[in-house]
Amino acid sequence: MVFANGGTATLVKTGDGDMNEDGLDGRLRSAVQAGDAKSVRELLDGGANPDTVDANGLPVLCAAVAAYDEPVAEALVEGGADPDHVLPDGTTPLWRAVDGGSPAIFSAVLGGEPRLRLSESARERLLVLARGWCETGAAEELRRRAGVPNQARTVRVQDGEYDWVDQVSVGGLVVRAGHAAVLTSLEWAFRVLTPVDELIARAVEQPDDEHVCWSTVRWILAERRSFETWSAVVAHRHHPDRAHRRFVLAYLRARGLFDSSPYYAKKENELLATWAAEETDSEVLAKVLDIFTEQEHPDHEAIGLRYAGHPDPRVRREVPYALSGAGGVRTPAARAALITLMSDPDAGVRFMACTVGMPEADLLPEITRALLLLASGPATDMRGGVAAALAGSPDRSPAIADALVALLDDDDQIVRLEAAYGLVLRDDPRIAEAIERVGPLGDGFEHDHRADALWRWRWQKEKAAGE
Template identity: 75%
Template sequence: MGEGELDGRLRSAVRAGDAEAVRDLLNRGADPEAVDASGLPVLCVAVAAYDAPVAEVLVEGGADPDRVLPDGTTPLWCAVDGGSPAVFSAVLGKEPRLRLSGPARERLLVLARSWYETGVAEELRRRTGAQGTAATVRVQDGEYDWVDQVSLGGLVVRAGHGAILTSLEWAFRVLTPVDELIARAVEQPDEEHVDWSTVCWILTQRRSFETWSAVVAHRHDPDRAHRRFVVDFLRMRGFFDPSPHYEKNESELLAAWAAEETDVEMLVKVLDAFTDRDHPGQEAIGLRYAGHPDPRVRREVPCALSTDCVPRTAAASAALLTLMRDPDAEVRLRACTVSMRDDDLLPEITQALLLLIEDPDADPRGAAAAALAGSRDRTPAVADALAALLDEDNQLVRLEAAYGLALRDDPRTAEAIERVGPLGDGFEHDHRADELRRWRWRKDNSAAG
């Protein structure tokens, strides 16, 4: 295939949004700097289409994010202007602080800051002269986050410039004050908004005790959004940087916070983060809230009562037994699942799970089926309950039931496998499907022998 034909196919693949085809064509020799009919590089085509995967492949394949365009801008400038943090991140490229001159870095910062401080709708009015209300729609940006996409006067821009500004500052090692960054995050008080998630991520990368202290100081802020941000920061930081020093400080902080917090929504979040860590005071906190009037709080208690730091006390076991009879199905389920390896509690766990699989709500019913399937209880009552679940409409519940029967080598397993039906894609490495295959293999080989 000639070079011109490869470039033509590359342009078509970029317009079609086919990142894998773009990668393949670049590997075969297509020019990453190929231009379209208007003379713009294909990287700009991907940027204009908000196609982050294609833009990323192009930059990785050699497309220049700093190429000067006919209007004096660059693809990176266009990505900042467009307001999509996902596209911006794809186009930013390696070592931007070393690659770009000081004036070039400052111009990009000014552009992002101007969009953010002016507001997308107002900036579109200024650019287009259009009046009236801008049309706004929530769109996914990247794999996990969302952002508003704003249309006015024939222009469409995503309102992710707060996240872009935050990322640019960090890329250029501009250490923006922590309080200013958190103010950007909580302006859209949603953990899945691009501004919130980007600020949280960048602050976890600033690995200094000063940054950590400035963030956690917001746990005393009267605004719930600030306190929520602290919890989100602690969870993300602990996941990506589990250093013993910070782990101990954060466990102590969360222990004190859990004892003090009075807002139910915040208490749930704090307890959820607290029980992710090992702390000798977890059981005391669990016992403190075992009788809380709000079921959302009680749902966090079983994990606190099952800490690995210290052996479970008689008081904790008694509290778990009470929670297994809680009016809330999710509380009962969690109390059962955290206690599955406790032989002393197994009869009560089994009884609670047998009741849960009769719950009218499909979610606790399915979770209870999974717990019963893997339970060490091998009594006929459990096997019969699993067999009864083969009539469920939900295929995953039927799969759990068949899996439990196979583990018990129950004579109804062959029928159960048939009742599960074809599983389709995505189950190649599923432990339940593997067990059914092993069970069938054992029976086939036994018959052949």
């Protein structure tokens, strides 16, 4: 067996018990091969050797790394598998994780305190490996290792729970091209403070916030909680490339999860206020407004009124939140603008305006008209939100109930559930039919307030019938 890192399978025997296929270690090998992380944890808890070797004579952790099996690799390392175990070819499981280019696998195998655990030479060796992949490129490095000029085959695969990465194959060798993210994580783990501009350059090579490199750079910069880092990142809001400006916004949102200090909150609010007034790119402006309107600021209404007639609906969808008014009190100009947005050509703008205006009783007639049109309109992707808004509306008119009944024909079960829930709240005579049209609810609804309301209604009816 040949690995992408150039090593070959070598029989390694760590003890007679490891070769007992009928014992815990044999079952552990089978669980790793099957990708059964739950069984792996149970076997390790039961006394299986975490460094058991597989059929190729390598620690089972290497098999999980080669298979890009993050849950199994994580279970093994947490159960005591040694990521630094030196193999016959001079590599280690951690070295192979870096070589494989999957940030998810790398994180699972990294282990605790790597800066203290590894020698300086071992740390440098891993950094050199990751840098080499970044400089050469995944396809070219695979061609070099395979010794063939074959064209690379690239497919997008999920890496971890939320991110994606390109998986590249050449001549039977396979690697994930996430080495820039792995390098960034390694540097942070070893407390190498890479210049901010260099990190952002890595991120925007793939200007997609679900790409592993983008998300890795974003989170690590958010963890570097210094004013120097903050200043260097937000300076990119002036960059001519929109990807750099989008990255700044992603960074600011991530920072909010790490640091809620009033000092930074004030600085970022002022920064976003200035940025909202200056940004000319519609895509970026919409994202600026999205974050800016999450916090109170005296310029909200002025910014909202400025962009209420913006030609891009992505921008107008954010305007209603800017028109909320200080302390929830709108000026006449803001109220008029919000009502106008309820008749906007874009369905998303109309829905956002209705959502923001819902708490105001005097806006209910306009909101009801807009929601009824949305419920019967062509924007099917918004039916769930519209159904929820109609269900929770204080309007108890027959028109709302009839609209909820019509939504019971929707293909989406969540839309039907929202509609039935709204009928329960209104004690509508068509509830029994509505519950039948919702259909059986699968797993995940045990604590759902809508499902609970339907169950309680049915239980009360059955109880009353039995008395």
